[in-house]
Amino acid sequence: MLMKLAWRNLWRQKRRTLLTAAALALALALSLFMRSIQEGSYANNIDNAARFATGLVQIQHPGFQQSQSIDDLVPMADAFIAPVQTLPEVSHLLPRLESFALAAGDQRSKGALVMAGIPSLENGYAKLEERLVAGDFLDDDDAQVLLGEGLAQFLELNVGDEVVLYGQGYRGQTAAGLYRIKGLLRFPVPQLDSQLVYLPLPLAQGLFSTGDQISAWVMHTHQLSQLPALESKLHALYPDHAVLDWQALAPEMAQQILMDRAGGLFMMYLLYGVVGFGLFATLLMMTLERQREFAVMLATGLLRGRLLLLVMIESLFIAALGLMMGLAIAVPVLLYLAAHPIQLTGQTAHMMQELGWDPILPALVAPWLFINQIGIVLMLLLLCLLYPLWRILRLELVSALKGGAHGG
Known part of the structure; x- marks a missing residue:
């Protein structure tokens, strides 16, 4: 009524x-x-x-976020990452190795960020090949490298020239190598453009003597809304490792x-x-x-x-x-x-x-x-x-x- x-x-x-x-x-x-x-x-x-840099979520050694040390690594073995491959939320799964080294040309040298991955997977994920401004993109088994355009200009190097990388490898070993430049990448972020050296993962593992180890497993979800559920599952699967989302990896953004x-x-x-x-x-x-x-x-x-x-x-x-x-x-x-x-x-x-x-x-x-x-x-x-x-x-x-x- x-x-x-x-x-x-x-x-x-x-x-x-x-x-x-x-x-x-x-x-x-x-x-x-x-x-x-x-x-x-x-x-x-x-x-x-996330595709451009960190991914939506990473599995890392507990100390790597703070130390950024080549000694704080996680296994690349199939047995380690197999549980993630069955999770329905994961759309991309990539191994990456990151460290620092001194990059040198004939006359000049500069500290560089060395980033390594599997080129075919990285290109499918981040479309790196579209960033090429000179030369060719890498094959998975390549023994050559890509340089940021800004870094190449500073070192006065170009496609076909050779660059020396010198730094510290795993457990205090010396990391030194001479590599031919296959291509130049242009990035909108000046710090990255002026510092990046990109290597195929096997080449970087040989340079830093890491064996079958990497800095992080990088993951992406089909939808951003699936991220909390994926994080929860990863914390349960890897309680002894650091599971970091994009907010922890890119706090400024x-x-x-x-x-x-x-x-x-x-x-x-x-x-x-x-x-x-x-x-x-x-x-x-x-x-x-x-x-x-x-x-x-x-x-x-x-x-x-x-x-x-x-x-x-x-x-x-x-x-x-x-x-x-x-x-x-x-x-x-x-x-x-x-x-x-x-x-x-x-x-x-x-x-x-x-x-x-x-x-x-x-x-x-x-x-x-x-x-x-x-x-x-x-x-x-x-x-x-x-x-x-x-x-x-x-x-x-x-x-x-x-x-x-x-x-x-």
Whole structure:
């Protein structure tokens, strides 16, 4: 009975009901657009940055993150990594060896970051071959190396020249080798471009005398949302090793995303605040205009608790109408943007490409985003209802009836 009465009451003032629902719908749609594109951009950038450098998650020796020492390694043996190969979340699995060495040409030398992997796997994962600006890409069994373009320019070397690598190998052994340069890579990050020497993994293991050991196993998931589940499984499978995700491996990027997300949330809550004031005014007006009606209902025997419930049901109907209108606007647009991301052009697109990112603004369509926004709308409604409900709870019948009669 209360449901029918609440529904009829709403349409006594059709314009007010529709305007209030439309305000909620607009707030929901705008917040969904903003959050979906924001989170979609984060997911896309995280994916690109992970492929470009660290991967989404790594298995390392417990001390390697701090020491970066060639002595803190993990096995490359099939028996060690076999449990990971059965995990459904893993889309890419790559062994990598990283260390430091002195790189020298005929006249100049410089400290270099030596990174080694299996070229065919790395190219399929990070598209390294697209970074070539001179020469050819490596084969898996190559005895040649690739240099960052900035490092090659500093050492005054080019494709076909030879570079000397000299450093410390495993357990204090001397690491020294002379290698022909097969190609030059260009990276948008200056520090990497001016320091990187890339080797096939077997060649690097011979240089540093590591045997069948590597610095880390690098993994990627099919979807970013699968990362927490993968981390949990890896912690259980490798309790004696360090399992580090992209946030631990690239804390600067994680901090940047955190700050940008905070700014987006502030704008979203500001939007809801503006809508909330309008909603509060509408609900309060509905309450004050109907004081005589409420007094008559209470005088004829309606319990005050039932009257409060009636007002809450009316407000929920308005919220439900606003939510349906907002979702009807937002969902088709977001689904389209998820399948056809916004393509950036001009200087902005060029800058993103230089950073190794796709010049697009994809939309993330995830259930948790919709649940969060719907929850915020309902919480906003509850906050706006508190004062009108308090007024009804403190309503005095005699004064309300006299006020209504005088006003009529």
